Amino acid sequence: MHALIVVAHPEPGSLTHNVAAHIGHGITCDPADSFEIADLAAEGFDPRFTAVDLAVHRREMAASADVIAEQARIDRADALVLVYPVYWWSMPGLLKGWIDRVFSNGWAYDEGADLKLVKKLQRLPVHLVAIGGADMRTYARHGYFGAMKTQIDHGIFDYCGARVVTSELLLEQREGEDQRLQTARTIGCNLFRKKMSQAA
């Protein structure tokens, strides 16, 4: 089984990248499983949703090469993992633009002429790992994590039929860095085991 780990952070030495690497190491606790990291910042993915993307959304033209390449690596994966810092109680613009452009009408879902929605990513298990700087009390007081789950887990992935298996928020105050990296390793190690036990 193969996982695609998408990271959206400009600094290779950041905690976010470290968490992604630990998830990857966890995945290979079964040597039969593998992973690749899509480092959107290092790869220079352009998150801007252009007139071409809008024409794709309207089914007036084919997707551009960079979008097709991203869709192909998701198609090749048995699981999708998103690792990102919380920016303004949501995902960074780089990752949001990746979703805006890559999860296109016709590929992630189909809105036919009769406006009936066809969810096209039902085969794809998704694991979300957000890393935040605020404390849990702040999240609880304002319902920020619940809002993120509504918007991201349900609003994006459920819309496309993809099952969100893991939705984690790793916070600085609650646990030290070592504990967060341990959690990351555990998420990786359980990634395909969970899938198999749920399918059984």
Ligand SMILES: Cc1cc2nc3c(=O)[nH]c(=O)nc-3n(C[C@H](O)[C@H](O)[C@H](O)COP(=O)(O)O)c2cc1C
């Ligand atoms: C532009 C920006 C916005 C941020 N907004 C939030 C936020 O809304 N909530 C939060 O908990 N942390 C927020 N933070 C803190 C980051 O989530 C935190 O510093 C980061 O996850 C730490 O991981 P890193 O070392 O990988 O950057 C923000 C940081 C930046 C740079």
